[in-house]
Amino acid sequence: MSAMSPETILRVDELSIVYRTDRGDVRATNDISFDLKRGEAMALIGESGSGKTTISLALIRKLPKNAVVTSGQILYQHDSNVQDVLGLSRRQLRSFRWNDCAMVFQGAQNAFNPVLKIRKQFEDTARAHGWADKTAIRKRALSLLELVRLDPERVYDSFPHELSGGMKQRTLLALGVLLSPQVVILDEPTTALDILTQRAIIDVLNDMQRKLQFSIIFISHDLSLAAEMADTVATVYAGEIVEIGGVDEIFYRSLHPYTYGLLTSVPTLEHAQDVLQSIPGSPPNLIAPPSGCKFHPRCSFASDQCQVDSPPLQLDIGSHLAACWHKDRLLASRKEDA
Amino acid sequence: MLHDQQPLATDQQPPAPNLSLMTARLYDPLLKVYRNYTARVFLQAIITIWVVMTLTFVLVRLMPGNPVDVLVEQILTAEGISYQEAYDRIAASFNIDKDATPLDQYLQWLGDLLRLDLGTSITSPGTKVIDEIARFLPWTVFAVGTGLLISFVLGIFAGMPMAYYRGSKLDHILSFFSSFSTGVPNYIWGLLIIIGPGISWRWFDIGALRGTYDVGLTPGVNAEFILSALEHAALPVFTYIIAILGTWMLSMKSSTTGVLNEDYVNVAEARGLKERTVISSYVGRNAALPLFTQLTISIGFVLSSGVVVEEIFVYWGIGHLLFQSITVRDYTTLQGVVLLLTAVIVFSNLFADLTYGLLDPRVRVSGEK
Numbered sequence: 018m019s020a021m022s023p024e025t026i027l028r029v030d031e032l033s034i035v036y037r038t039d040r041g042d043v044r045a046t047n048d049i050s051f052d053l054k055r056g057e058a059m060a061l062i063g064e065s066g067s068g069k070t071t072i073s074l075a076l077i078r079k080l081p082k083n084a085v086v087t088s089g090q091i092l093y094q095h096d097s098n099v100q101d102v103l104g105l106s107r108r109q110l111r112s113f114r115w116n117d118c119a120m121v122f123q124g125a126q127n128a129f130n131p132v133l134k135i136r137k138q139f140e141d142t143a144r145a146h147g148w149a150d151k152t153a154i155r156k157r158a159l160s161l162l163e164l165v166r167l168d169p170e171r172v173y174d175s176f177p178h179e180l181s182g183g184m185k186q187r188t189l190l191a192l193g194v195l196l197s198p199q200v201v202i203l204d205e206p207t208t209a210l211d212i213l214t215q216r217a218i219i220d221v222l223n224d225m226q227r228k229l230q231f232s233i234i235f236i237s238h239d240l241s242l243a244a245e246m247a248d249t250v251a252t253v254y255a256g257e258i259v260e261i262g263g264v265d266e267i268f269y270r271s272l273h274p275y276t277y278g279l280l281t282s283v284p285t286l287e288h289a290q291d292v293l294q295s296i297p298g299s300p301p302n303l304i305a306p307p308s309g310c311k312f313h314p315r316c317s318f319a320s321d322q323c324q325v326d327s328p329p330l331q332l333d334i335g336s337h338l339a340a341c342w343h344k345d346r347l348l349a350s351r352k353e354d355a
Numbered sequence: 356m357l358h359d360q361q362p363l364a365t366d367q368q369p370p371a372p373n374l375s376l377m378t379a380r381l382y383d384p385l386l387k388v389y390r391n392y393t394a395r396v397f398l399q400a401i402i403t404i405w406v407v408m409t410l411t412f413v414l415v416r417l418m419p420g421n422p423v424d425v426l427v428e429q430i431l432t433a434e435g436i437s438y439q440e441a442y443d444r445i446a447a448s449f450n451i452d453k454d455a456t457p458l459d460q461y462l463q464w465l466g467d468l469l470r471l472d473l474g475t476s477i478t479s480p481g482t483k484v485i486d487e488i489a490r491f492l493p494w495t496v497f498a499v500g501t502g503l504l505i506s507f508v509l510g511i512f513a514g515m516p517m518a519y520y521r522g523s524k525l526d527h528i529l530s531f532f533s534s535f536s537t538g539v540p541n542y543i544w545g546l547l548i549i550i551g552p553g554i555s556w557r558w559f560d561i562g563a564l565r566g567t568y569d570v571g572l573t574p575g576v577n578a579e580f581i582l583s584a585l586e587h588a589a590l591p592v593f594t595y596i597i598a599i600l601g602t603w604m605l606s607m608k609s610s611t612t613g614v615l616n617e618d619y620v621n622v623a624e625a626r627g628l629k630e631r632t633v634i635s636s637y638v639g640r641n642a643a644l645p646l647f648t649q650l651t652i653s654i655g656f657v658l659s660s661g662v663v664v665e666e667i668f669v670y671w672g673i674g675h676l677l678f679q680s681i682t683v684r685d686y687t688t689l690q691g692v693v694l695l696l697t698a699v700i701v702f703s704n705l706f707a708d709l710t711y712g713l714l715d716p717r718v719r720v721s722g723e724k
Contacts, residue, residue, distance in 0.1 A: 079624065079625050111627045111628075111629070113627070114625055114627035115627040119625075119626075122618060122625070126618075127618035128618050130619045130623065130636070130640075130641065131715075131717055132640060132644070132714075132715060133636065141628055141636070142626045142628065145626065145629050176717070178717045189622075192626075
């Protein structure tokens with residue numbers, strides 16, 4: 018891989034992770050590579066179990082105990098100083114977490130310690146990273162809570178159970194950016210929230226990112242969220258990135274049948290309901306994945322080559338990469354449909 | 356909540372509800388008291404105690420023998436007088452009204468109780484039951500309290516690593532000990548301690564450890580007395596610790612295991628908090644919460660189960676008093692001690708219930724709940 022440009026904050030390089038289980042090794046991610054630029058918002062989309070969360074947990078080294086990183090690097094650049102996250106010592110790792118890279122977990126409902134006030138949990142976080150001035154912490158926290166459109170004073174002095182689900186999610190967002198991290202990972206930031214709260218969270222996120230200038234990696238199976246927030250979209254299938262590119266490239270000129278399948282399985286305002294299609298079959302078994310292209314058993318374009326050879330992630334136009342032998346047939350078929 | 360809606364309902368049908376309004380007015384204050392959580396559980400506690408006391412009153416009198424018979428036998432052989440003479444003499448020396456029916460006794464005793472008067476001992480007239488309890492109780496509270504607190508703290512600190520290193524050798528060894536400690540009753544532990552280190556190996560002189568302090572010492576704040584009291588309490592306290600420790604360890608282990616799977620612990624680690632903070636404020640604090648309830652509840656349990664342990668070590672606490680009064684059928688003292696034990700159990704439960712909210716903000720009780 019080429020040297021990191023100063024604009025690149027995070028580079029994931031051929032990362033492979035295996036979960037050791039009683040039934041065998043689950044290859045959760047396989048040779049994942051991508052760059053995240055300063056201020057960029059990248060969406061990882063894909064079905065449940067495709068390895069999206071594994072990737073994000075690896076970024077802050079919070080993988081379950083039975084996970085093993087078998088190869089790859091996660092390079093983090095800060096003040097033109099490049100570190101491999103996987104090689105950080107315990108102390109370095111502790112300071113890296115939240116200070117450089119914060120993760121807003123899926124389901125914020127239980128993300129807060131139920132017996133401590135929100136105030137205490139903000140203070141704990143700040144103090145763990147060497148910030149002791151309570152008044153300054155309070156000032157910063159209140160301004161962030163204001164930014165996520167909560168009543169700052171009230172929320173700051175509440176216990177978690179006194180907040181609604183959406184309020185907790187937004188509080189967690191505020192806590193996530195408390196230390197001005199360069200990277201914020203959002204794991205399903207809007208699932209389990211009602212549609213209006215989802216809307217509010219998206220607005221808040223866009224707003225915050227514009228004001229605070231951090232990079233976002235977010236994981237979602239909500240394509241409309243990806244369309245709205247992301248600059249770059251990566252489709253993850255069976256632990257591999259099968260397509261990655263700018264948001265318009267992915268949505269209007271998808272080159273992988275799986276990405277296309279995901280898009281056509283979501284209703285839009287323009288199409289009638291009967292045009293909706295689901296992707297046949299189910300996600301592959303990652304203990305014994307299919308040969309060749311892992312998507313071939315579910316793919317309508319599959320040929321003999323697909324069963325044998327795994328297609329490489331190849332550059333198409335601009336920054337658009339896809340791993341498929343039959344990009345041209347997919348594009349042609351889409352023209353016919355239109 | 357219901358109160359707020361009542362006026363609405365009555366507004367719609369003006370003539371009819373007059374009667375119901377009147378009854379409502381009558382019952383409202385009572386209902387209000389009942390709706391108050393604290394008042395309600397307090398009332399339930401009082402009723403529980405009353406039921407237990409009544410049962411005790413009856414059961415004590417159903418026991419074979421009575422206070423007079425116990426002594427008549429002794430006097431008969433010692434002084435060579437007739438049965439009737441011995442009976443009358445002893446009955447006269449006792450603090451009882453022979454003509455009173457059990458019902459009269461019950462009502463009399465209940466009336467005294469309402470004035471917080473436990474009455475006087477039957478077998479040693481002039482000795483107030485309350486004084487007897489006051490004489491013996493502090494030693495029991497001292498021994499049981501010390502044992503309970505030490506085992507609680509040890510259990511919490513031993514239980515957490517068991518959960519952190521679940522499945523390790525450490526966990527297996529500690530789990531085995533915990534099950535053993537919990538499974539063997541405290542009086543068996545007491546006997547084992549007497550037989551093993553006490554008699555077979557002669558690590559200490561069991562005979563000299565009878566009672567609560569060395570004979571001839573004056574109770575007070577002096578080093579000699581305190582040391583002696585500690586020495587005499589050591590074996591019962593050790594027995595309590597050994598016998599309860601396992602329960603705390605297992606409770607803390609399962610509680611910690613549950614908390615370790617909670618999202619907020621995961622998030623706390625992702626927040627880069629110091630390991631010490633996560634262990635104490637996030638894992639430990641949440642895991643120990645349910646144990647505090649258990650602690651208050653177990654006060655009553657250990658107090659009553661300590662009765663036999665005290666007898667084994669001849670430690671003169673409330674258990675010793677209970678045994679004595681059973682032996683001579685001293686009904687009033689017996690009732691007094693049982694009342695005390697019942698009240699401690701019931702009120703420690705109540706206390707646990709009411710104070711849990713102080714520890715866990717989620718369950719702060721409000722009157723309406």
